[in-house]
Amino acid sequence: MPTKQEVFEKIREALVDALGVDEEEVTPEATLVGDLGAESIDFLDIVFRFEKAFGIEIPRAELFPEDILTNAEYVEDGRVTANGVAELKKRMPFADLSNFEANPLVQEFGNLLTVNDMSRYVCSKLGVTE
Amino acid sequence: MRWFWIDRFTEFVSGVRASSVKCVSLAEEHVDEYFPGYPQMTPSFVLEGFAQTGGLLLGQVNDFQERVVLAKISSAKFHCLARPGDHLSYSVTLETIQPDGGLIKATSHLGEKLHGEAELTFAYAPDSVVQTEMFEPAEFLRMLRIYGLFDVGVDQDGKPLKIPQRFLDAEARVMT
Numbered sequence: 001m002p003t004k005q006e007v008f009e010k011i012r013e014a015l016v017d018a019l020g021v022d023e024e025e026v027t028p029e030a031t032l033v034g035d036l037g038a039e040s041i042d043f044l045d046i047v048f049r050f051e052k053a054f055g056i057e058i059p060r061a062e063l064f065p066e067d068i069l070t071n072a073e074y075v076e077d078g079r080v081t082a083n084g085v086a087e088l089k090k091r092m093p094f095a096d097l098s099n100f101e102a103n104p105l106v107q108e109f110g111n112l113l114t115v116n117d118m119s120r121y122v123c124s125k126l127g128v129t130e
Numbered sequence: 131m132r133w134f135w136i137d138r139f140t141e142f143v144s145g146v147r148a149s150s151v152k153c154v155s156l157a158e159e160h161v162d163e164y165f166p167g168y169p170q171m172t173p174s175f176v177l178e179g180f181a182q183t184g185g186l187l188l189g190q191v192n193d194f195q196e197r198v199v200l201a202k203i204s205s206a207k208f209h210c211l212a213r214p215g216d217h218l219s220y221s222v223t224l225e226t227i228q229p230d231g232g233l234i235k236a237t238s239h240l241g242e243k244l245h246g247e248a249e250l251t252f253a254y255a256p257d258s259v260v261q262t263e264m265f266e267p268a269e270f271l272r273m274l275r276i277y278g279l280f281d282v283g284v285d286q287d288g289k290p291l292k293i294p295q296r297f298l299d300a301e302a303r304v305m306t
Contacts, residue, residue, distance in 0.1 A: 017249070018204055041202050045251045048233050052226035060230065 007054075007128055008119050014049035015115065018042055028116040036115075050118075056125045063121060065091050069106050080104040094120035134276070135178035136220065142283035144291060147223045148187040150277070152179050152238075156214035171212040176220075176238055176246050177203060184222040184234035186279065188252050191227055193294045197255040197264045201231065206248035216240055230254055267300035 002010070012026040019036050032038040038046070047058050061067050065088060068074050074084030085101050095117045100109065123129070141149040154171045156162055161169050181200045189198040212218050218238050225233040231253040238246040255264070265273075271293065274280065283291035 020205060041251075044230060044253055045202055045204055045233070048226055048228050048231065048251065051228050052233070057229070 002126065002128060003130055004119065004123055004128055007122050007126070008115075010053045011050070011115060011118050011122060014046065014053055015118075018045040018049055026115055028114065028119065030115050031111050032113050032115070032118075034111045040110075046118075050122060054122055054126060056122070058125070062091065063118075069109055075106055078106050080106060080109070092117075092121075094124050133178075134273075135175055135182050136277060138276075138278040139183070139282050140219075142187070142190075142279055142291070144283065144285045145187075145191045145224060145227070146286060147221070148183050149222070150179065150183045150220045152176075152218040152220065154212050154214055154216045154218065161214060169214050171216070171218065173206065173208045173246060176208070176212070176218065177206060177248060177250075179218070179220050180222060180234070180236035180238070180248055181250060183220050184224070184236055184250055185252055186274070186277070187222055187224055188227065188232045188234065190279075190283070190291070191224075194270070194297075197260055198231070198252050199255050199264075200250060201253040202251040204233075204249040204251055206246070208246040210240065210243065210245055212238075212240060212245060218245060225249075267297050268304040271297040271301050 008028070012023060015021065015026050015032075015036060016023055019038055019042060021036050025036060030036055032042075032046075043060070043064050047060055047063060050056070051058055068084060068087050068091065069080065071084075074081055074087060080088065080100075085097065085104055088095075089097055095113060097112070100112050136150040136152050139148060139150045141147065152171070154161060156169055160175060161171055164170070164172050185198045185200065189196060218240060220236060220238050222234050222236045225235055231251065234250050234252070236248050236250065237244060274293075274297075280291055280293055285291060
């Protein structure tokens with residue numbers, strides 16, 4: 001079982017390869033879109049690299065819940081509704097949604113996820129606690 | 131429209147690796163005309179060769195049932211020019227296969243010399259995006275035969291690959 005630090009290091013390596021960024025840029029607080037420049041097609045690449053690096057299966061919707069963000073039931077006037085936010089929290093317990101919840105614009109969602117969120121997600125899939 | 135970016139496969143091990151060759155000829159318009167006066171095989175078309183070699187390697191894993199599309203070039207580096215008369219050797223390894231697609235690593239060599247290297251991401255186009263087959267089956271089989279895929283293709287036990295029956299059926303329908 002890897003440690004949290006080992007998980008982070010593998011995630012950093014995957015993001016360096018997928019996004020062509022420098023290792024120093026991949027800090028725990030860095031956002032995938034805003035800081036590391038990830039575009040939508042990069043998320044497929046990132047998922048593949050995580051799956052390979054950790055030997056896990058990652059349903060895309062678990063990490064990138066596009067289905068919720070495009071569902072009229074959960075979105076009104078470009079904002080995620082309270083029900084939608086509740087659904088996101090259920091789907092993504094590893095992500096800190098507090099800032100997003102204050103101003104839940106759909107277009108801002110992509111800029112929410114950080115490297116740390118990725119680490120927490122993978123750790124939760126692997127059962128890593130230390 | 132012609133879209134052949136390799137001349138033929140020289141090795142094809144199902145789900146593992148494939149090698150192909152591309153002979154650069156001055157008779158090809160893209161070689162002659164891209165940089166007038168400085169004929170060469172531009173790297174973008176080498177990437178197309180990587181994509182065809184790797185895309186078919188990935189597609190064959192599921193008997194070409196998935197619609198494999200090139201989604202992203204994660205990285206690409208080219209170290210020298212390929213000129214008319216050169217013989218490019220492409221080598222591709224399948225790095226990972228996932229439910230949504232896969233990743234490959236590819237290199238091109240001029241003799242012993244490393245010419246280029248790249249990593250490519252492929253996605254399977256879902257039914258929600260594309261409702262039909264991307265290639266007409268008989269035409270697709272014709273391309274695979276031209277590339278010699280079934281001449282050199284083996285499974286991981288070294289047994290020759292079989293042509294999917296639906297392709298043979300489609301070919302037979304065209305012939306009659």
